[in-house]
């Protein structure tokens with residue numbers, strides 16, 4: 368694709384309201400600290416990172432019929448992200464509270480009834496990222512399958528999302544041609560340590576990526592193995608590093624970048640999100 372034609376990137380996954388505070392106060396105390404309220408969830412985080420990378424970014428998911436849903440839509444408009452959101456009449460918009468770098472309370476809300484009716488048909492784009500939270504959980508799995516089936520572009524990425532979900536739901540994941548896994552998810556699916564796991568996943572997917580947190584990531588395409596060591600940053604936000612990583616990786620592949628360069632750009636985006644950059 369010529370450089371002036373923007374890549375169309377579609378993120379299919381959770382859509383939430385995130386309430387984020389960088390501090391975790393001791394139980395029973397009352398703290399004063401900055402608290403932000405914003406759109407989040409895997410699909411929103413991925414689409415935001417893709418938009419920042421210069422792509423035309425689209426979020427496909429489901430929210431409630433409440434003021435939280437309006438907040439999400441307004442926030443996405445402000446970020447230049449296009450939204451295709453089904454509206455649930457009963458369930459509330461999903462919400463997550465993060466305190467410090469690794470304490471989270473999450474409620475899936477309307478994400479749990481994300482359905483094929485919420486997914487455009489056909490689904491136009493150059494690169495797609497489907498979250499395992501959608502594909503591997505009852506209630507939303509048909510929406511994930513529909514997205515993979517309806518997508519018309521070349522690059523179909525799947526993030527395995529959680530070791531437990533990925534291990535249990537393994538059949539059916541081959542509709543994607545790019546797989547993104549953490550070391551734990553890769554171990555759950557292949558039984559192997561990161562590099563061997565990545566090679567083994569690359570036998571089933573065109574490109575396999577294993578994310579290693581502050582140690583960076585590995586990508587394998589065919590026989591080619593690429594490694595990228597991250598510049599470790601202190602983690603301030605528990606959300607979004609993996610989502611930004613996957614989005615930027617897929618956008619780079621859709622732009623025709625070689626896997627090694629895509630990996631490098633993805634690691635930079637992951638580090639930015641981990642550091643809590645907005």
Ligand SMILES: Nc1ncnc2c1ncn2[C@@H]1O[C@H](COP(=O)(O)OP(=O)(O)OP(=O)(O)O)[C@@H](O)[C@H]1O
Pocket residue numbers: 549577578579580581582583584597598599600601602605606607608609610612633634635636637638641
């Ligand atoms: N502390 C960090 N310092 C530098 N880079 C990081 C850090 N944390 C994450 N990254 C980058 O982001 C990528 C994705 O993060 P991670 O490996 O944690 O995946 P994930 O578990 O799917 O994401 P998340 O933790 O956001 O759910 C890593 O491969 C790495 O490149």
Ligand SMILES: [Mg+2]
Pocket residue numbers: 549580609
């Ligand atoms: Mg992680």
